[in-house]
Amino acid sequence: MEATMTKGRPLTLLLKFVIPIFLGFIFQQFYNMVDTVIVGRYVSPTALAAVGSTGTIMFMIMGLANGMTTGYTVLISQKYGAEDYEGTRKAFVNAILLGIISTAIVTIVALMVMHPLLRIMNTPEDIYNDAYAYISTICAGSIALIGYNLLAASLRAIGNSKTPLYFLIFSAILNIALDLVFIVGFHLGTFGAALATDLSQAASAVLCTIYIVKKVEVLRPKKTDWHLRRDYSLKQLNIGIPMALQFGITASGTMVMQSSINIYGSTAVTGFTAAGKVVNLMTAGMPSLGQTMAAYCGQNFGYGDLDRVHQGTKDAMKIASVYSIINGVLSVVLLPIIIGFFFDKGVDVTAYMPYARAYVIACVPFYIPLAMIFIYRNAMQACGYGKTALMLGIIELFARFFTAFLSIRIHSFNLAVAGDAAAWVTAGIFSIILYLFVMKQLRKSANEPNW
Numbered sequence: 001m002e003a004t005m006t007k008g009r010p011l012t013l014l015l016k017f018v019i020p021i022f023l024g025f026i027f028q029q030f031y032n033m034v035d036t037v038i039v040g041r042y043v044s045p046t047a048l049a050a051v052g053s054t055g056t057i058m059f060m061i062m063g064l065a066n067g068m069t070t071g072y073t074v075l076i077s078q079k080y081g082a083e084d085y086e087g088t089r090k091a092f093v094n095a096i097l098l099g100i101i102s103t104a105i106v107t108i109v110a111l112m113v114m115h116p117l118l119r120i121m122n123t124p125e126d127i128y129n130d131a132y133a134y135i136s137t138i139c140a141g142s143i144a145l146i147g148y149n150l151l152a153a154s155l156r157a158i159g160n161s162k163t164p165l166y167f168l169i170f171s172a173i174l175n176i177a178l179d180l181v182f183i184v185g186f187h188l189g190t191f192g193a194a195l196a197t198d199l200s201q202a203a204s205a206v207l208c209t210i211y212i213v214k215k216v217e218v219l220r221p222k223k224t225d226w227h228l229r230r231d232y233s234l235k236q237l238n239i240g241i242p243m244a245l246q247f248g249i250t251a252s253g254t255m256v257m258q259s260s261i262n263i264y265g266s267t268a269v270t271g272f273t274a275a276g277k278v279v280n281l282m283t284a285g286m287p288s289l290g291q292t293m294a295a296y297c298g299q300n301f302g303y304g305d306l307d308r309v310h311q312g313t314k315d316a317m318k319i320a321s322v323y324s325i326i327n328g329v330l331s332v333v334l335l336p337i338i339i340g341f342f343f344d345k346g347v348d349v350t351a352y353m354p355y356a357r358a359y360v361i362a363c364v365p366f367y368i369p370l371a372m373i374f375i376y377r378n379a380m381q382a383c384g385y386g387k388t389a390l391m392l393g394i395i396e397l398f399a400r401f402f403t404a405f406l407s408i409r410i411h412s413f414n415l416a417v418a419g420d421a422a423a424w425v426t427a428g429i430f431s432i433i434l435y436l437f438v439m440k441q442l443r444k445s446a447n448e449p450n451w
Helices: 010-042 045-053 055-081 085-120 125-140 142-157 162-185 189-215 230-262 266-282 285-303 306-340 353-382 387-410 419-445
Strands: none
Touching: 010 045, 010 162, 010 189, 010 266, 010 285, 010 306, 045 055, 045 125, 045 189, 045 266, 055 085, 055 125, 055 142, 055 230, 055 285, 055 353, 085 125, 085 142, 085 230, 125 142, 125 189, 125 266, 142 162, 142 189, 142 285, 162 189, 230 266, 230 353, 230 387, 230 419, 266 306, 266 353, 285 306, 285 353, 306 353, 306 419, 353 387, 353 419, 387 419
16 A cells, blocks of 8 residues: 655645545544543543643653654655665654554653653642652553554555554544443553553554555565665664654643643642643644654655745645644534533533633634644655754744743733743744755755756
């Protein structure tokens, strides 16, 4: 099911490729949402707040996984686009070995810093134990998360976006079943929700492994491939580390933002958590387009066609603009309906709505700048400019930090929840400036005229 993206109309290719990735993100958001729904309904609203209070840490872990794996697999798409199939296979094996080393580092460091991190984030005492049980279990199972993301990104790098979707759907269904068993059946609370997530992600990783070995000859490793190659490692780390650091820095900013929200108590955290799930669901198309651009631009850059790279970014922004407007309206309209799913019928949802509505209203006008970040950042990374991601991450960090600091000084919840919007619009503007600079440099090095 591999597919080349170096020929054909870019808009059509992007739409065909992004739809399975988008559906995958929807399912991923869905089964993350199921954790909070089941916890909120069958444990307590404070347990829901506990899971929500770790959302930024979860974002960091997932961001590190996505950053590393997407960065490590850019070389796969470049080799595949250049029709260097032996190099494609070797780049895949090298990515696996780097992924194993990275997973060990992330897991050990995360578990070591978790207690002080939750304290620094002003985690309320009434939800602290549940929060630690949830996030420490997620950290312990990060090998499953990173493993699936690496294998799925490798398949997308060679043009296969459908197979990872099928495995993710299976994982989502399995997660729901395990949630019900661990939370409702065994009463394991937030620990059970995290355990269900770890096991379902592990199942997806195993299925991806079996599929690649059985069906994907271009990626199927040979015995002689299992060693790190210095030239490949340098290229993959040059892209993967800045991408991972970018997500880490961005997550640091969201943790600062979460800290400013935590001071308003568990009710505010619960409302913000529920609204965050709505926004994540409605913006799932943005990271989907980002992953699409990583594969599309990587293949076309490897093929040596900068015109197609540029045309692809323009077409991706057309898709993103329409998507952002439609989903911005849906975010506001569907907010009261979706939030109701998070609580048992006996819970008065009206207490949480003002906090939830404040966050959604702050975010909706800036969906398009958020899409710009994903599209231009991944396009630049696919062309070998990994450090641009780090620059954008720093910009996001400063925007969130400034907003959070100001909100604490004037004690404004509305300003506290505007941290994401401030980061999106600031980094969005800088992303297009950086992109135009990068494309000018690429044109210059290729001795081609600018557009």
